[in-house]
Amino acid sequence: MAFREMISEYRRPLLGALSVVGLMLVWEYAFTYVLPLDPFFFTKPSLIAAAFKEQVLSGALWHDVAISSKAFLWGFSLAVIVGIPVGVFMGWRRRAEYILDLFLTALYASPLVALAPLFIIIFGVGLTGKVALIFLLAVFPFVFNVFAGVKCTDRLLVNVVQAFGGKEKDIYFKVILPSTLPYIVAGARIAIGRGIVGILVAEFYAASEGIGFAISRFGDTYRLPEMFAAILLLMIVAVIFTEGLRKLETLLAPWKIGQEAR
Amino acid sequence: MTALASFYREREQPILGAGFIFLLILAWQSLPAIISLPRGLSLFFTTPVEVVKAFYRLVVANEIQSHVYVSGVEFVVGLALAIVAGLPLGLIMGRSKTLDAMLDPFVTAFNATPRLVFLPLLMLWLGIGIWSKIAIVFVGAVFPLLINTYEGVKNVDRVLVNVVRSFGANEWQTMKIVVLPNSVPYIVAGLRLAIGRALLGVVVGEFFGASKGLGFMIASAATNYKVDVVFVGVTIFMSLSLILTHLVKRVESRLSRWRPDVVKTF
Numbered sequence: 001m002a003f004r005e006m007i008s009e010y011r012r013p014l015l016g017a018l019s020v021v022g023l024m025l026v027w028e029y030a031f032t033y034v035l036p037l038d039p040f041f042f043t044k045p046s047l048i049a050a051a052f053k054e055q056v057l058s059g060a061l062w063h064d065v066a067i068s069s070k071a072f073l074w075g076f077s078l079a080v081i082v083g084i085p086v087g088v089f090m091g092w093r094r095r096a097e098y099i100l101d102l103f104l105t106a107l108y109a110s111p112l113v114a115l116a117p118l119f120i121i122i123f124g125v126g127l128t129g130k131v132a133l134i135f136l137l138a139v140f141p142f143v144f145n146v147f148a149g150v151k152c153t154d155r156l157l158v159n160v161v162q163a164f165g166g167k168e169k170d171i172y173f174k175v176i177l178p179s180t181l182p183y184i185v186a187g188a189r190i191a192i193g194r195g196i197v198g199i200l201v202a203e204f205y206a207a208s209e210g211i212g213f214a215i216s217r218f219g220d221t222y223r224l225p226e227m228f229a230a231i232l233l234l235m236i237v238a239v240i241f242t243e244g245l246r247k248l249e250t251l252l253a254p255w256k257i258g259q260e261a262r
Numbered sequence: 263m264t265a266l267a268s269f270y271r272e273r274e275q276p277i278l279g280a281g282f283i284f285l286l287i288l289a290w291q292s293l294p295a296i297i298s299l300p301r302g303l304s305l306f307f308t309t310p311v312e313v314v315k316a317f318y319r320l321v322v323a324n325e326i327q328s329h330v331y332v333s334g335v336e337f338v339v340g341l342a343l344a345i346v347a348g349l350p351l352g353l354i355m356g357r358s359k360t361l362d363a364m365l366d367p368f369v370t371a372f373n374a375t376p377r378l379v380f381l382p383l384l385m386l387w388l389g390i391g392i393w394s395k396i397a398i399v400f401v402g403a404v405f406p407l408l409i410n411t412y413e414g415v416k417n418v419d420r421v422l423v424n425v426v427r428s429f430g431a432n433e434w435q436t437m438k439i440v441v442l443p444n445s446v447p448y449i450v451a452g453l454r455l456a457i458g459r460a461l462l463g464v465v466v467g468e469f470f471g472a473s474k475g476l477g478f479m480i481a482s483a484a485t486n487y488k489v490d491v492v493f494v495g496v497t498i499f500m501s502l503s504l505i506l507t508h509l510v511k512r513v514e515s516r517l518s519r520w521r522p523d524v525v526k527t528f
Contacts, residue, residue: 015363041387095278102279103286109507110500111461114477117469117484118492122306197376201466204381205481212379219382227383235375242374 051225075134083142091150108140134198138191149183182253189245316490340399348407356415390471402459410452414445
């Protein structure tokens with residue numbers, strides 16, 4: 001009886017795990033016994049696992065990951081440093097909103113990745129070009145989420161600070177920034193996805209190292225298991241970060257917030 | 263004077279917004295006249311007038327039409343396939359708890375990952391022709407559609423479903439009468455996100471191993487230092503994306519006036 005209760009309680013995760021494992025088994029079995037495996041066209045889980053183990057343990061992939069992470073951290077930090085003040089300013093000053101909103105919305109809604117080739121030829125294939133592209137893609141979620149957060153700030157709190165003789169600075173740091181925090185987290189979640197897009201495009205386009213370069217190099221040399229392993233690694237990182245931030249978001253603000261990704 | 267002042271006050275927002283963009287373009291245009299750019303930078307520099315000229319040149323040469331046509335085909339076919347696959351899957355996942363639980367790990371993982379990572383793989387499988395681009399547009403656009411449809415179905419009013427059920431409706435009729443109309447606003451919101459992803463797929467897909475299309479035009483112009491042509495391509499993409507998202511947004515706000523402002527974001 002207890003067993004049955006346990007099953008019904010954990011039905012969802014059990015079914016999920018079952019379908020993942022099932023798919024892997026079917027995939028593995030099909031290409032081992034039923035269909036001929038063309039190693040230049042497809043691969044199977046056991047080979048991917050072996051490649052994953054080899055690439056991750058040997059540290060070959062870690063070097064690429066470190067290169068990409070460095071670019072990502074720079075671009076992302078710049079996006080935070082620039083995006084949050086701009087968002088606060090836009091949210092708090094009506095005229096600033098009027099002036100900037102149309103322009104920034106147009107940029108946010110358009111596929112700015114199209115500028116990638118230009119960035120690469122201007123800044124070169126090294127770190128700078130990647131950082132610039134990641135910054136450009138990641139800054140807008142911060143701007144618009146902080147903007148929305150400031151707009152939702154409780155006027156009453158602002159009035160209290162003012163009534164007790166608080167200055168403009170106090171309003172920003174004591175009221176606006178704390179109440180905007182959940183929105184910043186929501187922005188960060190969207191910005192991470194866009195930042196990874198920036199890394200991938202820059203490194204697919206022209207690079208000599210980095211995770212995107214590794215994936216496209218494995219593809220060019222038909223090393224499919226290694227390619228799948230690199231993709232898997234990137235997927236794991238992306239899931240950890242976005243789901244982690246989603247958890248943090250619900251922790252900070254159980255109601256639903258955040259601008260949609262565009 | 264007061265008439266002018268009140269005119270301004272009523273339309274302050276659009277005037278300031280458009281004025282800022284106009285000023286930026288003006289500053290961009292007059293920058294080389296004010297300061298002399300260093301030689302290294304002038305190679306990468308262009309002005310808005312040059313961009314317009316380049317656009318005119320490309321239109322006259324009948325070059326841009328063919329690029330737009332190829333990109334358009336990739337966009338439309340990829341997005342259509344995404345709708346055809348995403349909507350039914352979202353509906354089914356929303357209605358069946360078992361399938362939801364089984365597919366959820368895959369949907370979460372693929373949705374969190376930028377699907378551009380599969381571009382080299384898709385090019386390896388489908389070649390450098392149009393189909394690898396259609397495929398990347400498809401995988402980019404299908405998840406926003408699927409997840410929003412799912413969310414719409416999940417948010418359906420239980421009472422309405424029960425009413426229809428107790429009057430003897432089967433699953434198909436419940437779907438048609440209650441579930442589908444209720445999820446339309448969510449689906450439209452998903453469509454707006456999907457359009458953005460699809461355009462992203464078109465641009466990036468054509469950067470690599472294409473021989474036609476706007477993305478290819480941008481990439482090859484960049485390697486030849488034709489910066490004005492790069493901006494022609496970028497401007498076309500920007501306008502397309504703005505027009506399409508604006509149109510969908512208008513449909514969205516018409517449909518969802520009554521809806522609380524919660525839609526799954528990612």
